[in-house]
Amino acid sequence: MKFDVRVEVRLRPGIADPQGATIERALPALGFEGVEGVRVGKSIRFRLEAPDEASARDEAVEMSLRLLANPVIEDSDVEVTAVSAGAPGAGPAAVAGTAATAGTAAAAAGAAVEQAIR
Amino acid sequence: MTTRIGVVVFPGTNCEHDVVRGLRAVDADVEVELVWHGDSSVDGFDALVLPGGFAHGDYLRPGALARFSPIMTAVTRFAADGGPVIGICNGFQVLTEAGLLPGALQKNSGLRFLCTTVPVEVCTSRTALTGAVAAGAVLRLPVNHFEGNYICDAVTLERLHDEDRIVLRYTENPNGSIDDIAGICNVEGNVVGLMPHPERACDPLTGAMDGAGLLRGLIGVADRKALAPT
Numbered sequence: 001m002k003f004d005v006r007v008e009v010r011l012r013p014g015i016a017d018p019q020g021a022t023i024e025r026a027l028p029a030l031g032f033e034g035v036e037g038v039r040v041g042k043s044i045r046f047r048l049e050a051p052d053e054a055s056a057r058d059e060a061v062e063m064s065l066r067l068l069a070n071p072v073i074e075d076s077d078v079e080v081t082a083v084s085a086g087a088p089g090a091g092p093a094a095v096a097g098t099a100a101t102a103g104t105a106a107a108a109a110g111a112a113v114e115q116a117i118r
Numbered sequence: 119m120t121t122r123i124g125v126v127v128f129p130g131t132n133c134e135h136d137v138v139r140g141l142r143a144v145d146a147d148v149e150v151e152l153v154w155h156g157d158s159s160v161d162g163f164d165a166l167v168l169p170g171g172f173a174h175g176d177y178l179r180p181g182a183l184a185r186f187s188p189i190m191t192a193v194t195r196f197a198a199d200g201g202p203v204i205g206i207c208n209g210f211q212v213l214t215e216a217g218l219l220p221g222a223l224q225k226n227s228g229l230r231f232l233c234t235t236v237p238v239e240v241c242t243s244r245t246a247l248t249g250a251v252a253a254g255a256v257l258r259l260p261v262n263h264f265e266g267n268y269i270c271d272a273v274t275l276e277r278l279h280d281e282d283r284i285v286l287r288y289t290e291n292p293n294g295s296i297d298d299i300a301g302i303c304n305v306e307g308n309v310v311g312l313m314p315h316p317e318r319a320c321d322p323l324t325g326a327m328d329g330a331g332l333l334r335g336l337i338g339v340a341d342r343k344a345l346a347p348t
Contacts, residue, residue: 011224015269016294018229070179070215072222073269 002083003048003056009069009076010041044068047083056080121337121344124153124163126193126209128173128184133206133315137169140317144333148340155187165202165246165340166193168209170262170315180223180265181211190216202246202339203309207263210301210311219302219311220278221270227294231264235326237289238300238314242282243335245307247316250335256289257328259314266313268295268302281305286312308339 011017020038027035050056057080064076123141125134138150153160155173160166173184184190190212197203197218205213213219226232240248240255251257270278275297278284286301293313301312316329 015224016227016267018225018227022229067182068178070182070222072214072220072271073224 001050001052001056003050003053004081004083005046005048005056005060006079006081007044007060007064007068007076008041008079009044009064009074010039011073012075015073041074048080053080053082119344120147120149121165121340122149122151122163123165123167123337123340124151124160125167125169126153126155126189127169128155128171128187128212130173130175131169131171131208133170133208133317136315137167137206137317140320140329140333141167141337143320144330145337148337153189155184155189158188158192160189160192160196160201163196163201164343165204165336166196167336168193168203168205168212169317170207170209173208173212176208179211179215180208181213181215184212185216194218197304197309200306200308201343202336204247204336205309205311206315206317207266207313210313211265213309213311218309219304220274221268221302223265223313224267224269225265226263226267226292230293232266232292233260233262234292235260235319236292236314239287239289241284241287242307244282245285245303245310245335246339247301247303247310247312247332247336248285249338251331255331257316257331258319258326259316259329260318260326261292261314262318263293263313266293266295268299268313270296278302283307285310286314 017039019040024035024038048056057078060078065071069076125137127134134152141148141150177183211223214222235258237256238259240251240253243249243251243253283303284299285303287298288300291298300314303310316332318324319326319329
């Protein structure tokens with residue numbers, strides 16, 4: 001089966017986000033009032049071949065922990081969507097099926113941080 | 119036996135020639151060679167330097183992809199065997215991403231790219247980089263980075279303190295680094311990462327000579343390794 005995967009990477013709570021702070025300061029200058037808590041992250045998308053949704057998600061979480069995010073400063077969320085067979089040009093917009101968000105990888109990230117400390 | 123120091127070059131590294139010149143300026147007898155990231159051996163070297171630049175374009179995160187370069191397996195083994203490994207600027211980022219040093223380097227506070235010279239205090243002289251400089255000495259060293267804001271969790275920071283692993287501290291913190299950290303080392307002190315560029319302060323022409331003492335310390339450690347029976 002094929003799955004569309006979206007990994008959202010963002011700075012962990014408590015990590016200063018100077019880009020977010022700059023955007024937050026800039027928005028009122030354009031008249032957008034009342035904005036707070038701006039955080040800047042990355043969105044990484046790819047298609048993945050896997051036997052089922054659970055293993056697709058597991059693999060994507062593993063990718064996040066080992067490469068896509070740096071667990072010292074970043075958290076990641078993984079969203080996996082099955083690509084329906086026969087969907088023409090199945091892009092994210094043409095996708096049917098279930099979307100599932102694997103809870104944040106923070107707990108596992110903590111373990112990885114432990115390992116990184118030598 | 120001639121002392122040989124390898125300078126690792128990734129695609130996007132741009133400070134390798136500064137390091138070669140700096141080392142040769144400090145000691146004309148030392149042999150310095152560039153080592154391509156695609157090589158798989160560092161045999162015969164007595165010390166390694168990972169210089170500054172933008173390894174693999176800094177794609178994803180600075181240093182994130184460099185750790186997959188074939189040479190890093192050899193660098194990791196060399197470090198585990200006690201070989202001196204110095205990561206300067208982007209090289210420091212590579213060492214943290216590769217897990218050879220703890221913590222991470224995030225964007226400077228204030229979102230400012232820094233290109234200036236700052237005073238830096240040497241906190242310990244027990245490392246592969248600081249053996250020729252007294253602890254407490256304040257050096258003026260160039261910094262040139264966007265992601266030099268060192269961060270780690272509280273447990274790691276305590277360990278860095280307790281194990282005498284904070285190598286350099288800014289006396290005027292330019293980038294928001296936790297505890298003013300400009301450089302750290304591993305437990306043994308043979309792997310050192312630092313944001314300032316000592317190699318750019320080794321020639322009177324550039325207006326500063328304070329980096330020479332650090333490179334002299336590295337060459338001293340490499341000299342001893344070259345003489346040691348294998």
